[in-house]
Amino acid sequence: MIVTTTPSIEGKRIERYYGIVSGETIIGANMFRDLFARIRDIVGGRSAAYEEVLREAKDTAIREMEQKAMSLGANAVIGVDLDYETIGSSGSMLMVTACGTAVKIED
Template sequence: MAKCAGCGKKIGFLEAGSNGFCSTCAYLESLEPEVVEQINLKAEIEADVDAILLTTETVPNLNITKRIEIVSAECAFGMNVFKDLFAGVRDIVGGRSEAVQKTMRDSRKAALYELKREAYEVGANAVVGVDLDYVELSSAGSMVMLVASGTAVVIEVQANE
């Protein structure tokens, strides 16, 4: 195993190529410095978006110092024909549909990330009272929308006594 000369990630000898970079770092090396700076700035913002999400209003060691506003995120996901077909078979014979479950899981992750991003944009570091609502958009069940909502707040973490 080799290590990338840029980020230090372990890479295979075939991936390293002649310059010793992983594919991501090799791509970044080929870009203009201004573009790399924009990418790095976006990555910093993405790291800051990691807000706390709670389905309850309060937790003993978190002190809400400011309630900002209600935030929401909506994600609509469609399942392709093959997922619909296999889900229809599962509907007849019974059992779990992994394809549908994966779509629902992906939509939940996307909606919660968007909710965190919305909270970050209004200056919050947490969202309390988070609620998830699933809505079927088509009668065939091939389009599902997930709405995540909650109250954007600023919290201060207190040490346990």
């Protein structure tokens, strides 16, 4: 499965468009990660715990989008857009959405 942010795949012809597919994931951050992230905010530096959560959420959303595309018969997703939002009463949850167009490209 080819997944790209571009509207086409160089050297490949699109044979069929299946339509828009998306994958969503919501991941909550726990209080220990929040505590260590606050400490990092004070002393500086990167928050490895939050970076890992962000990567996990992105990978899950893309994987879900790919599965939906494959179920339609697609072998690629073009024009992919990733959107990140915090949700919940205190912004303690992270929502990641991957959205693109499922297509069949020539072999």
